[in-house]
Amino acid sequence: MGKIGCNNDGNLDNTKFSQPMPWIGIYVAAASLACLIGMAADAIHGIRNRKFWFPCKFSSLNATSLTLLAVAIKLSVDLNTSMPGRHDQLAKLSSTVFMCTVMGNSMPSLATMENKDMFMNIIALGILVITVIVNICIQLSTGVIYIFWEEHASILFIMLVLLLILSFSALTVPTTKQYLEHKYNKKYELALKEGSNDNLRGDIMKYWMMAHTCSPQFVMARSVTCTASGAFCLLSAATLAEAMLRSYFMPWSCKFCRGESDYKWSTTLVLVTQTVAVGVGTIAPACRWFVAINYSCPKRRNQSCRYRKFKVERYWVQSLVEMKECPLILGRIRSRHYRKLVHDGKKRFLNLCIRVQMGIVKMSKLICLISIFSVSQILLCCNYCKELKKRFEFNKSVSNTDQSAFESQPFPKLDLSRFVLHLEGEDELVGLMMKCSCDPTDHWIREGDKRRPKYLIELLEMSTQGFKGVGEFDSNQVPSLDSEEPPNCWVLPVVTLTSIAVALPNISPGLIKSLICSVNEGLMYARLIDNLEAKGDLTNIRSAADVVWLGVELYHKWLDVDLRKLSLQEKTMKETLQKLADAAKSRLVEFHKEQNNPQCLMRRASKWPIKVLAANSMYRITQTLLLKSESRDYQMSEKLYETVVVMISDILGACLTNIHRHVSMKCLSSAIEEREECVRNAVSILGKTEKIMELLENKALPSLDHRQCPMTCIDEWRSLYMQKKKPLPFISSPSESEIDSSKSGELFLTID
Template sequence: MGPDLIEYLRLLQQLKSYNNVPTELIYSLQSYTSIVYRSDVQNRFSEPMPWIGIYIALASLFCIIAIVADLLHGLRNRKLWFPCKYFTLNAASLSVIAIAMKLPVDLNNSMPGDVDQAAKLGSMGFMCTMMSNLLPALATLDSKELVTNIIALGVLVITIVVNVCIQIKTGVVSSIEVWYLFDDDYYSNSVSYYTMPIAIIYVAMLLMLLIMHACSALAILKSKQILEMKYQAAHETAMKDKELQQPGRLSVDKIKQLVSNYWIMASTGNPQFFTACSATSCASGVISAISTVLHVIVILLIVGSLGDFRSDYKWSALVILITQFIGSIVGTMAPLSRCFAALSFKLSIKWIWNNMNVFKVESYWTQTLYDLKESTMPFLSCSRKFKILLENTKVIVLSFCIGFQKTVVVTCKMIGLIPIFIVICIFICSCCWKWLKSMFNAFGIVLIKEPEQHETNKILSHYVLQLQEDAELAERTLKRISYSFERIIKKAEKQQPYNLMKLVEGYRGFRRAEKFDSHHVLSLLLEESPSCWSLPLVTLTTMAISLPNIKKDRVDCLLSGVSEGMVYVTIVEDSLNATDDHVIIQKAAQTLWLEVEIYQKWLGNKLRKPVPLANTAGQILLWLRDTAKNMVTRVESRDTKGQNDSSKFWSISASSMYRITEMILHSNHAHVDKVSPEELFEQLSSMIADIFVACLTNLPQVIAMKCHSSEIEKREASVYAAAQLLGETMQILNTIQDSELPSLNPDDLVFIVDKLGA
């Protein structure tokens, strides 16, 4: 029993002890025992509710952090339309949002306090803000994901709307609460008068945002097809250059221009860019701003009664209110910025005049519905009358949907007139400023000297992708996109692999040592693993760091250079050598390199003077050769079918070591004991540099391959990776181009390492 019930029973016993208390009164009071018991049980069940409120606040905080991350990402990359990178629409985000919306869907817990009512209303405002932020994220989904996530979002929003309507009906969200009938402070409560109308407004905005998401999804499906067709046409134009068809002759300037062209195509052809510039996105920004204003009004109404929380959530209701209020304020920034940024991207007199015609609905908004309307239904064995009924029903339903879609688009454009008028004022001020600047320039006073980039912008404009044929991208927007590309290159140049450059700078035209025939060494190595650079690099590095009497700083410098270079070798191999045989060798090389770099071991054997009696370079080579040979023999003696991945890895690594050491010993004949460790270390380092140069010669082709992606959702990220790779390796590529390469055909340069032994 709870303390309330115990106290109530004690009072009843005390009343029974009095003779002057009527028996009927005592029996009447005893009938309330069950009510007190249920109340006591309910109080015990509601004890965890404050911690559930903290759980709700934490879920809201996760959403806010993701929204802020998108804001910072957009500001950092100068993308004022703020693409959705972290706060996206998927199963995880919908689950977190559902937790954050616990208050609006809570039908049973009464919310009599001012803070309780404000928190419930604030949750709906926060939901409006989150939906406005999620709108561009629809463009990141493929067709199947788009349908499933829109349905999931619709179920969540409709659940919130239905539950809030029920609460309005039952009085949980209402202007009159039964608890206030016994409260002397009822008439001092100001928020209760506005709870119901504000809740109804929020319900209407949630439904409008859900409709906008559904309409945007239909437009995205068609717009991706249009953008894909235009991208393929621009891709063919970009690849017409004859030099691009000969990867071995690609200069750094040519590959930079190619990446710049693809950056323009990926940026303007980004589905998120289209969605952020659409009428629905602009309208959602306005709705988000209105919901935030309502949220601020609610906070102002209860600012004098922040301690009035009477629900089971207790003090946690205030935590939820403050957290979601901050989320609404911060979350409104991105939708509003998208709204004004979208207008500035295409800002011109012609564009403004066209958009003032709000009754014009572009074809991509309704084309998907028209295609469904004209398509045939897959009938099974059914009667002719039933087929006619289904077909007529389909036509009627889709005709209604087309009309409804047009109505939504027109409504969104009418809502979008609000920021358009603001932008017109800014545009007029900008024109006045340009006119004043030209007047001053006419008198010889130069206020701001702008660089001449008209020719460059004219070339880049050929790669701008637009949904509408008559649409034109503002010149300032094209400059901004070009500037963002230059920023990526300059930022990547600060991350260049300096240790690798030191290693490669010692290379001069594939020069070879006189004592060791490196041509034969590399030829023997590549007989079984053509076009694989990582394994010989790891093997040669293993030999170099195992030599005695080599200064530690030289070994560390070599390890650092190879470590930096292996990153780019892996990129090249993954791009050019994707066969199963190459993949097995590459995995073996990666596993072996981890052991060599971190633990200074080779297949479990310690390097750096591995055996006590091996004090010369020749003895080290002999020990490595014999150890590798024993490993190969031991692995081959086992059943080949029973070999696991570890056995294959040992076999590949040991075979590579045996072939290289055997060839070096054979090339040196009987003078191996006379070779100093320093001399052998120099020769091995030279061979390592040669292989790096051979591999990195393919980087221009790899960068060109990364520019083109078949998936429209990943296209911008792919071009970004190509630009990042170009910036990091630009100095190395210039060094390689300035070197004297062997006289090979351009096609042979792609796999130049195969020709080293020719």
């Protein structure tokens, strides 16, 4: 028997080397299909959201996409496998065009990266491009690629230009982000000064316009370099289409060799997959190019286009100029002569980069100018047809509408042109962005309103005037088991009170189910408000609330206490509360014994273990309810259940008065790359909670102005009630006299 790889004569046996090649072709097609799916998802996402600049959400440049791209272009870099047939040679060309398409399609994703990640991705892409160019040049010289010379040469040139455009466009990203972030903060302060609680929708429209127009991907997508990259992608796709049409419909112009490739039928699969990928992937770059040309060529009275000047704005070269002016630290080079050579070399290199950058920008503007010449007449005809259609529809509506209809028209929309953030040289785009960027806030608010929390609204309708339950769920008369009490958060008292309500005997399961649904909806917003609190460390306390709620919602358990079993033991209301209090106290006592350890003595109350914090909350609340029940007739569980539910409603009501502040803060606190999505989420929350805000507006303390004195912390609300000399009565269903007294000003408090 011969050795592996050798026959019986000892010679090399290469008959099996080519057998796995069709499977490699399938692997290449699968990688191309993955890239195709990402680009198709971005195209669908852009069309559905009417973002015709097509942000990169699924097909950005990263380690995964670059790895898939390296696999997908395997055929174009294969140096020694003969590929004689038509499909083989076209597959070589389609792989190269596919790479150009991916580069142009994913260009806006550079704006979302950190500087280090962007630098590493550009370097990796550059290595891949140089490898492809060198390998194709070798194949052209060796005859592996023996046809479509002109097409390959054109694609290699386009690929190199695209790499330069991507690399030098990436240099502007840090500068534009810094400038737009500063401008956003200024406009945000202006929006806050002009804003009011009565016009929160107007405020959110301003925030959205600022976040949308300063979105790094949108800034990159509307730049002249991205427009030029779209033109080059369109040209590369046209080159592939020309080669395919010529090979199939003009066979006399293409003479292919006879024979079969080692890849066999898999080259056809690769060709089909990559051709579809090129077609789908060209949608986004082509649309960016067309929209930019349409922006630059609106209808004029003289039926001509205003052409851009070939001025290179400062932000294109600012980072290079700063690097040029920044001195190098060359402590290891002692010789003054060599240090001078290094600095001179750095300056000359950066001067060359500045000239290349200026050349790329001017070339991009020239491409835009040529594009305008090419399509200006078509665009002007389209604009003329649109104007005729508008006039016809307007005249028709005038003939069928009387003057009273005009008087009943809605007020004009808010002018948001002051809140359009733009770079130097984009002044002419402000009006066009206002015209073409439809305001989706009304749509998002309507969609949010459709998903309003109906159970939570029913619960909040039970809240008292002034949310007195915030000051009553934890009494100061309860003796503390420790010298330091942990701070409160909004969520933990709610889940503790809900646990008590579930454990009370003789309560209908339907009421318990409804309460859990209401609290579950309320906790989603209460957690958002808790995250606004910057004072103290509430991480463990929030975690304790989440752990308790998981057990209550899914298993009807508070830690290791079975609440449903406790409610079915036919105990009295006081016995149930006492059992919960004893279970909590045992955990606290055990923990306090462990605090004799010096390491435990140094631990702050907010750093207590999660279960100890939950036990402390349960102990204090159950003791408060036991103390209050002694002074009133709460022998009936139903009465205590109503009281606990009102407490829960009051706490959630007081918490949700800060929703408008969460909406405003969400529009500022997020990173610039995520701000547009954060504003969208904030608008959705606004739509879901508008009904709640209207409901709570009449129940909050009239003396509180949450814009002037925001009270995001529950302890601030509790201190507000503790300032009163006379303790508030224990909560029951609010009577008319209580409502009248709250309206008369007895609960009015002034906070300095």
